Amino acid sequence: MASIRVRQAHDGDRAALAALHEREWGGPVVVVHDTRYDLRDLPTFVAIDDSGTFAGALAYRVDADGLEVVSLAASAPGAGAGTALLAAAEEAATAAAADRIWLVTTNDNLGALRFYQRRGLRIVAVDAGAVDRARAVKPTIPRVGADGIPLHDELRLARHLTGADQR
Template sequence: MMIKEINDMYKEQIKDFRGSIIISRGQVHSLDKLPGYIVLIDDEIRGLLTYNICKKECEIVSLDSMVEGQGIGTKLIDLVIEKAKAVNCQRVWLITSNDNLKAIRFYQKRGFDIKAVHQNAITEARKIKPSIPMIGFDGIPVRHEIEFEILL
């Protein structure tokens, strides 16, 4: 397993791996324009974290791991927290959907607290990105954003 900062060489692979845009709190993020880290296993992307630093806050825009139980997600989060501290951010935050119970557990185990629940935010995001599914994990309707944070 090798972790690297995202560079131009991986932009197209990232698009194939994760897609091109993510919407959080109504903001459209183009993943190919964000900094971040990739995890390579046998020269294939098996993990990805992108982030956006703005006004002393670091948002984790995307976090994906194709291999569970190997610590990939945790290592990526640790790297971005180090980066956020190095540039004097006051918090690291992220959004997940209300249906993603696995992610909700994952973030809380790593010290993130629930900051807010943004009612119907994903319903609104579908106006920009209609491909967001109506029904998510375990048959749960996907409607709300849950905001998590770690204060630095």
């Protein structure tokens, strides 16, 4: 596995971020929990492998609910970029005095569910029909997702950083 270095994104990362967001989300706009985000407006970490190649990115926001991972994508899944980016987000949450890290994924995203649960996040809520509502804002969201699974619902995952229960 390659060594991964994580840092805050800077202007020189714009092209790589744009390409990643286009591949993963059809552009820089994501709609999650009935909120529209432009990933270009959020603080972002980038992962760089030991050869200096862009390996992934994590966009986030911090508020009273904790640090929300709005977008996490790796250029080559399984190479360690996602794990390194999530660790950087946890450090940022701690530095911001946030007591938890949380995110939303979709019902079809079995790989993400496996990834996050293996890193201690737990499913804390299901919003049935949230993706259907998001399609009204972003009609390019597909109706069928990964593995041919109909795409309808959002699953919220969270992990408290203080060791408290995840309610």
